[in-house]
Amino acid sequence: MTVDTADIGFAELGERPWRLALCRLARRRAALFGLAVVVFFVVLALAAPLIAPFDPLATDWRLVRKPPSLLHLFGTDDLGRDVLSRVIWGARASLMAGLVSVSIALAVAVPLGLASGYLGGFIDGVLMRIIDAMLAIPFLVLAIALAAFLGPSLINAMIAIGIVQTPIFTRLTRGQALAVKQEDYIEAARAVGNPDRRILLRHILPNILPPILVQATLAIAAAIIAEAGLSFLGLGQQPPTPSWGSMLNTARNFLSQAPWMAVWPGLAIFSLVLSFNLLGDGLRDALDPRA
Amino acid sequence: MTAFLLRRLALVLPTLFFVSIIVFGLQQLLPGDAALAMAGEERDPTVIAFLRQKYHLEDPLPVRYGLWVKGVLSGDLGESIRIKRPVRDLVLEKLPVTAELAALAVVIALSIGLPMGILAAVKTNSAVDYAATMTALWGRSIPNFWLGILLILLFSVQMGLLPASGFVSPVEGLSRNLSTLIMPAFVLGNAGAALIMRRTRSAMLEVLSADYVRTARAKGLSETRVVLHHALRNALLPVITLGALEFGELLSGAVLTEQVFTIPGFGKLIVDAVFNRDYAVVQGVVLCTALAFVLLNLLADLAYMLVNPRLRG
Numbered sequence: 001m002t003v004d005t006a007d008i009g010f011a012e013l014g015e016r017p018w019r020l021a022l023c024r025l026a027r028r029r030a031a032l033f034g035l036a037v038v039v040f041f042v043v044l045a046l047a048a049p050l051i052a053p054f055d056p057l058a059t060d061w062r063l064v065r066k067p068p069s070l071l072h073l074f075g076t077d078d079l080g081r082d083v084l085s086r087v088i089w090g091a092r093a094s095l096m097a098g099l100v101s102v103s104i105a106l107a108v109a110v111p112l113g114l115a116s117g118y119l120g121g122f123i124d125g126v127l128m129r130i131i132d133a134m135l136a137i138p139f140l141v142l143a144i145a146l147a148a149f150l151g152p153s154l155i156n157a158m159i160a161i162g163i164v165q166t167p168i169f170t171r172l173t174r175g176q177a178l179a180v181k182q183e184d185y186i187e188a189a190r191a192v193g194n195p196d197r198r199i200l201l202r203h204i205l206p207n208i209l210p211p212i213l214v215q216a217t218l219a220i221a222a223a224i225i226a227e228a229g230l231s232f233l234g235l236g237q238q239p240p241t242p243s244w245g246s247m248l249n250t251a252r253n254f255l256s257q258a259p260w261m262a263v264w265p266g267l268a269i270f271s272l273v274l275s276f277n278l279l280g281d282g283l284r285d286a287l288d289p290r291a
Numbered sequence: 292m293t294a295f296l297l298r299r300l301a302l303v304l305p306t307l308f309f310v311s312i313i314v315f316g317l318q319q320l321l322p323g324d325a326a327l328a329m330a331g332e333e334r335d336p337t338v339i340a341f342l343r344q345k346y347h348l349e350d351p352l353p354v355r356y357g358l359w360v361k362g363v364l365s366g367d368l369g370e371s372i373r374i375k376r377p378v379r380d381l382v383l384e385k386l387p388v389t390a391e392l393a394a395l396a397v398v399i400a401l402s403i404g405l406p407m408g409i410l411a412a413v414k415t416n417s418a419v420d421y422a423a424t425m426t427a428l429w430g431r432s433i434p435n436f437w438l439g440i441l442l443i444l445l446f447s448v449q450m451g452l453l454p455a456s457g458f459v460s461p462v463e464g465l466s467r468n469l470s471t472l473i474m475p476a477f478v479l480g481n482a483g484a485a486l487i488m489r490r491t492r493s494a495m496l497e498v499l500s501a502d503y504v505r506t507a508r509a510k511g512l513s514e515t516r517v518v519l520h521h522a523l524r525n526a527l528l529p530v531i532t533l534g535a536l537e538f539g540e541l542l543s544g545a546v547l548t549e550q551v552f553t554i555p556g557f558g559k560l561i562v563d564a565v566f567n568r569d570y571a572v573v574q575g576v577v578l579c580t581a582l583a584f585v586l587l588n589l590l591a592d593l594a595y596m597l598v599n600p601r602l603r604g
Binding site: 129130132133134135136137138139140141142144145146147148149150221225228229232233234235248251252255256259262266269270273274277278281 | 302306307308310312314317318320321428432433436437440441444448539540542543544546550551561562564565566570573574576577580581584588
């Protein structure tokens with residue numbers, strides 16, 4: 001007896017899982033919108049020297065706190081600098097913080113989580129207690145403490161955010177590795193004599209990547225907010241280099257005289273974070289249709 | 292019950308041990324000589340010698356850790372080098388302010404998140420559900436310090452309705468106290484509401500398709516009674532755990548919110564300490580927040596067990 005796969009909804013049978021996921025992602029308009037906005041900000045950050053209408057560091061005492069006009073679309077700040085140019089250049093700090101800190105977290109957490117979940121035993125027990133301890137300290141409180149002890153700078157803020165995000169990824173990787181290692185194909189790989197390292201890298205890792213990818217996208221959003229928060233407190237990007245968080249910190253002092261100073265950098269953070277969240281949610285739905 | 296408590300405590304103790312290692316380890320991150328870093332820019336040799344002796348910086352690391360833990364266990368969190376007061380006193384002084392702010396934020400988060408989560412689950416794929424999902428996404432994406440600034444712009448600068456900053460103790464006047472706290476509490480509660488809404492919605496969706504809910508409907512009970520009396524009671528269980536986990540987020544948010552609204556609480560204490568290089572205060576605040584988080588999680592587990600008959604055994 002032959003079965004028409006199209007009739008029972010298996011038309012996609014035989015397709016590669018990643019291609020299927022991409023097709024599902026392409027059908028989600030919110031996720032595509034998120035992706036488009038993320039790409040827009042990436043282009044903005046990369047092409048900042050070409051796009052920004054003015055030098056983001058150039059001060060002009062004649063232009064102090066000027067409201068938005070045709071020449072300065074987003075107005076000027078307390079030192080007469082063009083807010084639009086600073087918002088464009090500020091995208092660099094935010095995107096870099098998001099990408100670098102999540103990369104740091106992944107580089108540490110994935111090997112640790114894989115080893116912990118696959119090997120189990122005493123090391124797993126100790127590692128999980130360390131993770132519990134790190135998770136017990138509120139995200140931003142630990143990031144502030146780390147940034148404070150390391151010294152205020154964008155690099156240290158990224159390291160601090162990366163360290164703070166490590167336990168989340170370690171726990172996720174461990175949980176996924178624990179679930180996957182029970183599968184028959186892992187048993188089979190072990191039975192034919194594959195060494196542990198090969199099983200971890202060739203058989204387990206590719207199968208646990210989708211949830212890690214989703215978490216990474218959402219973690220970039222959290223890292224962007226955290227970097228903006230640290231810069232807002234003066235622990236991230238140091239002035240005069242533009243960063244959305246430090247721009248908001250300055251704007252706070254001129255709310256009644258120059259409200260536009262507070263609107264644009266905040267709107268930029270909100271748009272970028274919202275886009276990463278939309279993209280992350282879309283990826284989750286695309287990679288795990290049961291979710 | 293006792294066995295559960297003992298098992299849970301057995302897990303808490305190693306966590307607390309590692310928390311203490313992390314908090315103590317923070318000081319080791321100071322680049323170069325810790326005494327020089329703590330002494331500030333004056334670098335007075337007397338101060339440096341005093342700090343070396345006070346923090347036993349000449350002793351080996353395990354000895355220093357042992358002495359630090361001994362102090363912490365006897366309630367000595369060190370002394371603020373700037374304000375010259377015990378860190379414990381500073382923490383106890385600021386704690387009620389942040390606690391009041393956090394409590395108000397939780398009330399706001401629950402009063403927005405719970406009804407929206409229930410409505411979104413009952414009317415799945417409707418305009419209400421769509422609006423609730425959008426609200427949750429907004430709550431997750433908006434930086435709370437920017438929301439705070441926008442609220443100040445609107446309600447303080449433009450309309451002149453609420454004070455832009457500062458804090459009035461409830462003893463000095465409850466209405467003035469509330470007027471200083473309502474905006475920061477809303478800012479803090481906004482993110483919490485999004486989380487509670489999402490969790491309530493998914494828990495309610497799961498429960499509403501359960502057999503006992505179908506039975507309740509088949510008995511002819513009104514939909515309101517089915518939702519509120521039968522479904523919600525069980526759907527609330529995971530929300531309790533979320534409440535404890537939310538506490539960490541709340542404290543993280545409080546740091547920035549207190550800074551925006553100039554509220555003299557826990558968050559402002561740690562930020563001021565960072566800029567004053569008052570590392571003992573930073574360590575004290577981190578340790579206390581972690582302790583509070585661990586204890587709250589323990590309490591949440593106990594509450595979860597008490598309200599869930601299946602776990603009582």
